[in-house]
Amino acid sequence: xxxxxxxxxxxxxxxxxxxxxxxxxxxxxxxxxxxxxxxxxxxxxxxxxxxxxxxxxxxxxxxxxxxxxxxxxxxxxxxxxxxxxxxxxxxxxxxxxxxxxxxxxxxxxxxxxxxxxxxxxxxxxxxxxxxxxxxxxxxxxxxxxxxxxxxxxxxxxxxxxxxxxxxxxxxxxxxxxxxxxxxxxxxxxxxxxxxxxxxxxxxxxxxxxxxxxxxxxxxxxxxxxxxxxxxxxxxxxxxxxxxxxxxxxxxxxxxxxxxxxxxxxxxxxxxxxxxxxxxxxxxxxxxxxxxxxxxx
Numbered sequence: 001x002x003x004x005x006x007x008x009x010x011x012x013x014x015x016x017x018x019x020x021x022x023x024x025x026x027x028x029x030x031x032x033x034x035x036x037x038x039x040x041x042x043x044x045x046x047x048x049x050x051x052x053x054x055x056x057x058x059x060x061x062x063x064x065x066x067x068x069x070x071x072x073x074x075x076x077x078x079x080x081x082x083x084x085x086x087x088x089x090x091x092x093x094x095x096x097x098x099x100x101x102x103x104x105x106x107x108x109x110x111x112x113x114x115x116x117x118x119x120x121x122x123x124x125x126x127x128x129x130x131x132x133x134x135x136x137x138x139x140x141x142x143x144x145x146x147x148x149x150x151x152x153x154x155x156x157x158x159x160x161x162x163x164x165x166x167x168x169x170x171x172x173x174x175x176x177x178x179x180x181x182x183x184x185x186x187x188x189x190x191x192x193x194x195x196x197x198x199x200x201x202x203x204x205x206x207x208x209x210x211x212x213x214x215x216x217x218x219x220x221x222x223x224x225x226x227x228x229x230x231x232x233x234x235x236x237x238x239x240x241x242x243x244x245x246x247x248x249x250x251x252x253x254x255x256x257x258x259x260x261x262x263x264x265x266x267x268x269x270x271x272x273x274x275x276x277x278x279x280x281x282x283x284x285x286x287x288x289x290x291x292x293x294x295x296x
Contacts, residue, residue: 056090068100128177131162184212188219200234
């Protein structure tokens with residue numbers, strides 16, 4: 001039995017097969033004028049790092065294009081990019097007149113899928129770009145999650161998790177797009193069913209660089225508060241107050257009578273608290289230790 005290949009590889013092979021390639025003459029690669037090439041308006045990737053493009057342009061000037069672009073020919077004789085928009089942009093910056101390319105025959109749906117898969121394989125897309133492309137494929141081509149899973153070679157749960165990101169407030173989606181937080185943070189934020197609380201916690205992530213684990217803990221605290229009908233306290237420690245209860249004052253005085261030092265009591269609203277015995281030097285500490293020894 002042949003070894004099982006990963007799902008993403010199978011998805012790419014099924015969409016980009018050698019039998020789909022049109023060739024000019026006997027070569028599978030054609031030189032296409034840059035003036036005839038246009039980007040795909042449905043390209044999943046929306047952000048292109050200018051510094052990275054300049055580096056790629058310098059490399060192309062020195063070594064040329066190592067990997068050909070993938071294009072499809074349109075009825076007006078121009079070409080639309082399937083994969084390789086960064087190479088196309090960098091080639092224009094480098095002053096090239098033409099680029100090597102495969103010319104393929106694909107449908108509108110396939111070109112979107114192919115662009116998505118190519119970028120996912122290269123890990124070029126951020127989570128929001130992937131989510132928006134999944135949504136476009138589902139809405140525009142009436143695909144179920146299961147069918148989309150088969151087409152792009154991703155687990156159904158992965159698709160569902162990405163689509164859920166689009167329920168987050170726009171500010172948080174922009175943060176994901178700009179990689180200010182990652183999927184782990186976003187999944188934790190999604191457990192909080194309150195946009196204001198999500199935004200407050202998001203800003204706390206940016207301010208304090210919170211780990212995913214810490215965001216999960218805070219999200220649970222916020223969720224529990226909302227379920228109890230309490231106002232969530234985000235980013236603030238619970239305040240403790242010195243008890244004025246007569247019983248606590250009595251205990252404090254009794255302790256001060258036994259220990260030759262000032263005793264302070266503090267108690268939080270949930271009943272937890274602490275007792276503090278103060279000392280000013282090693283001698284006073286030693287006396288306190290001796291008194292504790294007598295209590296054993």
